[in-house]
Amino acid sequence: MVYIITGGPATGKGTRSDILSKALNIPHISTGDILREVALTDEDIKERLAKGELISDDIITKLLEERLSKDDCKNGFVLDGYPRTISQIYLLNEVLKKLGKKVDRVIELVVPDELAFKRILERKKCIQCGRAYGIDFPPVVEDICDDCGGKLEIRTDDTKETLKKRIDTYKKNSKEILEYYRNKGLLKTVDASSHSERIVEEATIDDYNL
Ligand code: AMP
Numbered sequence: 001m002v003y004i005i006t007g008g009p010a011t012g013k014g015t016r017s018d019i020l021s022k023a024l025n026i027p028h029i030s031t032g033d034i035l036r037e038v039a040l041t042d043e044d045i046k047e048r049l050a051k052g053e054l055i056s057d058d059i060i061t062k063l064l065e066e067r068l069s070k071d072d073c074k075n076g077f078v079l080d081g082y083p084r085t086i087s088q089i090y091l092l093n094e095v096l097k098k099l100g101k102k103v104d105r106v107i108e109l110v111v112p113d114e115l116a117f118k119r120i121l122e123r124k125k126c127i128q129c130g131r132a133y134g135i136d137f138p139p140v141v142e143d144i145c146d147d148c149g150g151k152l153e154i155r156t157d158d159t160k161e162t163l164k165k166r167i168d169t170y171k172k173n174s175k176e177i178l179e180y181y182r183n184k185g186l187l188k189t190v191d192a193s194s195h196s197e198r199i200v201e202e203a204t205i206d207d208y209n210l
Helices: 013-024 031-039 043-051 057-068 086-098 113-122 160-183 196-204
Strands: 002-007 028-030 077-080 105-110 124-126 187-191
Touching: 002 013, 002 160, 013 028, 013 077, 013 105, 013 196, 028 031, 028 057, 031 043, 031 057, 031 077, 043 160, 057 086, 086 160, 105 160, 105 196, 113 160, 160 187, 187 196
Parallel strands: 002 077, 002 105, 028 077, 105 187
Antiparallel strands: none
16 A cells, blocks of 8 residues: 655654554655755755755656665555655656556645644754654653664754745645545545544545545
8 A cells, every 4th residue: 555644844744654654564755854865965955955945856756766666665655745746746656657556545634833833843853763753752861762872863954944935835735736636535634733643543444535
């Protein structure tokens, strides 16, 4: 099964994708994580990410296709952060077709903007394994990852200025994307203000055409 977890910045896409991926034993593929890895050696991408700008469809789709072609994705995956533009919907359809797959379910996470701001300015990520921590789920030891002992850092694009831009970009681009999946009967919208563990039930219960 191919699940897409979508939503604006700090709606909890990463956290919920992780929970779902562990519960279903399929990988969590985050285009943001892929790009942050590339940014370690690519100054142009690093700058764009820091400014909160989208990376071109060509670049991100190529990276995504490479990742989805790996063996661990053969039984499905949880896709987080893609598609983010209308053209990415069709690019994704092409990539999936080549892999003999299709989008099965799309879950949109919604939180009030004020909560997104609060979460984003207090969240940190492990620089080693990528696990995210926040106000609702802090690490046991401050600034140290519970899973791998890596150092926790604030993301360079998690500032008030870029957040406003990222929320606006999401609102502008998401309408048509959501409409596309709604028309196909694949979309479910969930309140992501709390109870992240509910994502497993929300994603797997078959009431998508409601
Ligand atoms: P995220 O971790 O999903 O919040 O993504 C972090 C940043 O990576 C975004 O603000 C964009 O700059 C970039 N990014 C992630 N996914 C995409 C995508 N599908 N298309 C273009 N840029 C992306």
